[in-house]
Amino acid sequence: MLGERLARKLRDRGHDVVSVVADHRLVGRSDDQILAHAAGSGRAVVTTNIRDFVLLDGQYRDRGASHAGLVLVSTKTFPQDGSFQGAMLTALDKLRSQEDVFTGGQVRFLER
Template sequence: MSSPLLLDEMLGERIAAQLVGRGHDVLSVVSDFSLISLPDDQVLAEAARQGRALVTLNIKDFLPLDAQYRAGGRSHAGLVLIATKAFPQDRGFVGAVVSALDKLLQEPGAIIPDQVVFLRR
């Protein structure tokens, strides 16, 4: 069974919709008006509250948040980070991310609470 995901705001609804179409439990920040424009720490807190791993391109802000969670003894459902070097934001971005997340979600135990995973092609 795949891990439930919350896609950060910059990933949009298209990726979520395609993953849901492939049978995964995926929500997008942009589909929930209460989450739009929230600070990063609150987005991570909401993902943790919902038991969803957070998927984001915002590595520079979420790696330090992960460290703060660890230092404070707090827990989250996992972080999936997308590096723009591996996934350039060009015409193939959505398809590449959908394929890579679909593959990751099919791997048992690939997303573990309190762990950081860098998405691979």
């Protein structure tokens, strides 16, 4: 959910990512539709929309449904300035290297 440019750079680094804004099936979809699509694809959602996705996670849990995970990006930790993209690449590389720690259904804040 953070743009195709960042998604392309992540793919170049070996990440399996899809950008919501570049996928015609996802453009204009609601948050719950995006999470459902990600869950069906076995992909976690990386988002700065913390409030809405935490609520959706609660709804999933309440009905016994699961998703592939949520990676929440705080704009306080990752200010959207000139350092944003580089910081995100580094942090997501680090998270990917810890795959055994990040399992489906987990919700966690991305760390610098």
